[in-house]
Amino acid sequence: MNTGISRRTMIKGMAAMGGAAGLAMMAGCSSGSGKGEGASSSSAIYSGVAKGMRGDVTAYVSFDGKEITEILVDAPDDSPVIKDAAIESVVERVIAQQSIEVDAVSGATMTSMGILGAVTDALESAGADIKAFKKGSDAPTKAERETESCDILVIGSGMAGMSAAMQVALHSDKKVIVLEKQAYPGGSTRVCGGGIWTVGGLANEIIGQDSTKEEYISFMQGRSGAAELNTDLMGNIYDISGEAFSDLFNWGLPVSLNSWNLGHPDSKLPCIDSTANINCDWETGNSGLADFLAKIAAANGVDVRLNSKVTDLVVEDGSIVGANVEDLESTYRIDAKKTIIATGGFTRNADLVAKYAPDYTSAFPFTGSGGTGDGHVMAEKLGAPIIGSGMMGLSGINPSLGYYGPIGGAVWAAQMTVNAEGERFMDKKFYGDTLALLVEQTNSCGYGIYDASNEIVDRLEAGVEAGVVAKYDNLDDLASGQGIDADALKKQAESADIKSAPFYCIQRKPLFIGSIPGIKVDEHCRVVNESGEEIGNLYAAGEVMYANVFDGTYPASGSGVGTSCYTGAISARDALAALA
Ligand SMILES: Cc1cc2nc3c(=O)[nH]c(=O)nc-3n(C[C@H](O)[C@H](O)[C@H](O)COP(=O)(O)OP(=O)(O)OC[C@H]3O[C@@H](n4cnc5c(N)ncnc54)[C@H](O)[C@@H]3O)c2cc1C
Structure with a gap:
């Protein structure tokens, strides 16, 4: 964008104060910056604007006629958690590679593209040779580092993954690692409304509303049409829900027991609003629930690794023995005795939507951006059936x-x-x-x-x-x-x-708000093959396996987060029992 003579003059004037000082004085810039090795006081500062996720992104680029030496970004309308992750990584990559074609940050694509657009705009204002900065992504090949090992590997840091990891941390001394491909924790759990259904336990004693196991199963079956559900697993979900929900209390989630409703008008399933008392604001990207889970996991020594994508599972003799991982700098393998797939849904993978929910291709996702069906694809590769139909929304x-x-x-x-x-x-x-x-x-x-x-x-x-x-x-x-x-x-x-x-x-x-078709599991969330036999050492929990317990439609408020919490707990408990 040509910012106009007066504005550019002002910017250049500030640059005369020195690159960093000039950038730091840019009005309204609240976000991070990156600085190149060669930042020089002879750089001038140019501004550029482009559309981010929710509004304009402005980049102030310090450019010495040859190199970008420093960048400061202001993206006031984009979600803080998401934009912070994008600004840090994209700015670092642009300066390191002197390229405007670096990779976007996973889970923050629109903000990343906004930053790159704004930097390009600023370089155009500077009269830079834009072609010279269009190098394609030439990020150095990632180094392969040493194989690591753990007892239980969890893929995904939403409610299902964190619930599983916390069970391991609370009930054992086993080593658990959670891998999260995005730059921040939470997946759809980060953007959800926070309603959690629960039965049994303290919560229901206090609110005086409950549902028997038979009522729960029959309600879910009624909402799922003719689909054959895994009623043994549903029984286990019911049995663990009071305790697993109480764990959330015990960990300190300030759930308001005054704030609940029935998950569906025809059900007796209470749905408690987990966000009633905590700072949870979708507009700003604050997620009390996801951040709470991350905080509690950290406090209990769970090793949660962000920007760490599982690219595939490692199979030996038909059983899972670990996973291959790619992070920002390296690739490596983690050997694991048990692996839990908690990768969420596939709403952000158009091919999988067309394949497993062909009637829904006109819908758009309003979900966590990690929901690209990675776990579904991993299961497909193993020959595990994907069952169920319909979508949540x-x-x-x-x-x-x-x-x-x-x-x-x-x-x-x-x-x-x-x-x-x-x-x-x-x-x-x-x-x-x-x-x-x-x-x-x-x-x-x-x-x-x-x-x-x-x-x-x-x-x-x-x-x-x-x-x-x-x-x-x-x-x-x-x-x-x-x-x-x-x-x-x-x-x-x-x-x-x-x-x-x-x-x-x-x-x-x-x-x-989610997908339903998912990986077929048994009553302990163990992944099974076409013949119904266990695929060794592998579990699936959360949205990636919802189809086992409901089908066709979103059955009731709270049935997403609740099912993720309880199946995460079931899979971890079974894995621990097997390792005992
Ligand atoms: C707007 C909205 C509102 C909602 N409101 C409610 C509600 O009030 N109540 C309710 O019950 N449900 C609600 N839902 C549904 C519910 O939020 C989800 O179904 C639930 O949070 C899913 O949890 P999960 O842990 O299974 O998956 P997610 O929370 O999506 O977590 C999966 C994680 O796995 C990561 N991942 C994926 N692939 C890989 C890989 N290869 N390597 C490493 N990490 C990977 C993803 O990045 C993601 O962070 C809502 C959903 C949305 C979108």
Whole structure:
């Protein structure tokens, strides 16, 4: 971006103070910087802007006419945890490689691309030869380092992986390592709403609501249609849930027992809001739940390694004996007596969505960005069956706003939602079932309609400003603007008492919060092959195996995080018993 003479003059003026001092004085820069070996006082500073995940990213680049010597990045709208990881790594790589084509940071792709775009823009302002900085990613080949070993290897640091690791730390002296491919812990657990279902134990004594094992199993079966579920595993989940949930208390998760609801109106499954008392804000990327789990794991000596991706499992005589790992600098192997796959779902892998959930290809992910189905692929390679159908999700605005926050959350306040034919197809449906309904509609879209009497008009106006809410003077204009049958729309509006202009419309699109098809396991979460025989030393826990206990749709609030917590615990307990 050409920042204009006055701005550039100002920037150059600051550069005269010396590269680092000038950069440090840039107004509003709260984020990290990187500094090259050759930073020189003769560098001038140029600014550039590009789009990040949620807003503009500005890069202040110190450039001496030949080399980038220092970069400072300001990305005020992007999530702190995610942007911090991206800024640190991308800036370091750009300076080290003198390239604007370095790899994006896993889990922070949009912020990474924003930083690279802003640096490019700044270099253009500097009149630099951009081609010279387009070297492709020429990161040095990673060194292979010595093989390590542990008793239990956990792949993935979401609720399932951390729950498994904590069981090992609490109940044994076995060595456990958690590998997380992203630069921060948590996966979908980081972005989730924090509802956790639980039965039995202290929580239910206090809230006075419970569900028998039979009720739990029969409710889940009822929600799963004709699918054959693993009822033995469900029994084990039920049995461990009170204790595993109490462990969360004992570790200090400040769960509010005043803040709970039934996971589904037809169930007796209590769902407790684990984020009621902790700082958890999707808008800013703060995740009380994921950060709490990481903190507790660290306090209990669990070795959690970020930026550490398992590339494949190591197989010997049909059993798993470890995994190959790639981190930022090196590749290595970890020998493990037991391995737990807790890699989450595959919502961010379009090929796997097309393969295992072909009816859902029009939906977009609003999930942790590590959900690329790595565990599913590992299991496929071993010949382990992937079972189940359907996806977890609801409706949202777009992959950035989803259904959270002042604008995204406006989807919940629609006075009515119609399809292109003007029919109210989502009325009185459990929110978890709306994903499947939406993908069946014309354009995979529901149209949320609001009028001027709506109490969130201020938020709708903010949405208009942001370009995601449409505003009309009358319903005929709304119908033609959105492609909805006008007569049907007006009839429905009358019955819903929608009559005060102006009228607003939000397109409600199908959004994933998770996937269901997953690795087949036995009642102890041991991975099995096509014949139902155990694949030695291998477990699967969490979203990667949900299909064993529910199918077709998101059955109830809390059934994701809860199932991940309890299956993580089951797999770890079984692994420990086998190693005893
Ligand atoms: C917006 C949203 C709201 C939700 N709200 C709720 C709710 O309120 N209640 C509820 O019960 N459920 C909710 N869910 C669903 C729930 O959050 C998830 O199903 C659950 O957190 C999954 O936990 P997990 O540990 O199995 O997977 P994740 O939390 O996704 O963790 C898997 C981890 O594995 C890592 N990984 C993947 N591959 C590799 C590899 N090769 N090497 C190393 N690491 C790897 C990933 O990066 C990730 O960090 C929500 C989901 C979303 C997206």
